[in-house]
Amino acid sequence: MALSKKQHTSTDQQAVLDAQLLLWHHTMGYVKSMALKAALDLSIPDAVHQHGGSATLPQIVTKVTLHPSKIPCLRRLMRVLTLTGVFSVHAGGDDEPVYGLTPASRLLVGSGMNVTPFLTLMLGTVFVSSFFDLGEWFRHELPDPSPFKFAHGRHIWDLADHDASFGKLFDDGMVADSSFIMDVVWILHDWSDAECVKILKNCKKAIASQGGGKVIILDMVVGAGSSDEKHVETQILFDLFMMFINGAERDELEWKKIIFEAGFSSYKIIPVLGVRSIIEWILHDWSDAECVKILKNCKKAIASQGGGKVIILDMVVGAGSSDEKHVETQILFDLFMMFINGAERDELEWKKIIFEAGFSSYKIIPVLGVRSIIEVYP
Incomplete structure (x- = not known):
């Protein structure tokens, strides 16, 4: 049945209002960024942290520097920061909101993994x-x-x-x-077996809370892989987290003991020969031509040391989660990198510069949030 004139007009009006909402939402986007900046400038995450991870507005005010007349404004700032997930909020005594640290704001406090x-x-x-x-x-x-x-x-x-x-x-x-990224990549270095067990137990809890995954470990396993002493054997377990244990050189039985004591049910050792070059978030600064030059030099370097591969820690647009926030962040960061004529590349763009540099193959492993590990082979 055809729409009446009144129904048609109402539908059109809603479409126009929805379009306006979309444009307003984009236009106000910078306010979220500036609200986060204000929170950092005022040290609000530290104030909440100093109260044990949760605090009322009066408690926060005792730890930050602001004019008393601005306290109602601070409440409005916190409303934005809770809406956007920087802090949590729940009703406390006398209906006074209690603000808490979230996984995001925990990255804004303390000395470890502070962004x-x-x-x-x-x-x-x-x-x-x-x-x-x-x-x-x-x-x-x-x-x-x-x-x-x-x-x-x-x-x-x-x-x-x-x-x-x-x-x-x-x-x-x-x-x-x-x-931050190296704490994710090399987090277990220099620790004893007992400390490694504690850290891996925490990782197990973390991946369980996120619906599953694996722990990644980079290290030498004594006696695994090639018997050629001229080569370095690097062992990798891939997925959600990645860690490098660079203390004692353990054999498989020692690794097995640590992994099982941490509560994991199984493991797999994958010998990877001669990792020689690691490039962390560098190539996105450079043009394709400059990236080809850099990779060619890396190829020469690993060839001069008896072979190996290049590991690139960088963004691959479109790789990893299909979550809207994940994809949007990658695309926004690509546009952001134009500020120095840089670029975040998708797989086809990475493939182009990798092959132009003379490498034969590559592997993309999207395990670092919006960034990936790219293994490049001669």
Whole structure:
């Protein structure tokens, strides 16, 4: 049955309002980012952490510096931060909201796996202002200026060299991100068997809470693989987490003891010959031509040491989870990398530069959140 004029108009009005909502939602997106920045600037995650991981607004106020007249505004800020998952909230005594740390905000406190310096860099004026005139930047021919240089008159590396304040902000941010991903990758180094068992037990609990997975371990297993003493044998168990134990060189029986004491039911040792080069989040800064040069040099280096492979820790757009937030973050980060004329690549783009560099094959292992491990073979 055909719609009446009134029904048709009502449907059209709702479609227009939905379209407006979409545009408003995009337009207000930066407010979420600035709310997170304000939380970092005010040290709100630390304030909640200092109260044992949960705190009321009056308790938070005792640990942060703000004008008393702004307390009602702080409540509104916390409403945004709880809506977006940075903090949790539940009703306490006298209906006073109690704010708690979430898995996300736990990455903003303490000395281990703290990503605050990286987020502070990303949310800072220097980076954010690089995108103010992105539309005008599109009218200029590549490769120069990048959006960053277009906004600030010099390349990011040059600014970091000549502006001590920004240089420290940049260095701290890069170190924090590198430390975070390497804590995921190499987290068990230097620990005793007993400590390894404790850490692996926590990992087992973590993967159970996320619906399953495996632990990844990179290390030498004495007596496994080739008997050729000129080669380095690296053992890998792949999936959700990845760890490098670099203390004692254990044989399989010693590994078996640790793994089973931690409560795991099985394991598999996969000898991988001669891992020689690891490139962590570097190639996304460079053009395809520069990446080919870098990879060619890596290929020469591993060839001169008797063979091996290159391991790249970087983003592969489209790899990993199909979750909307996962995919959107990868795509947004690709656009973000234009600020220095960099790029996040999809598999076809990675394949192109890998083969142009003279490698014969590759393997993408999406186990580092939005980033992946890419194994590249000569």
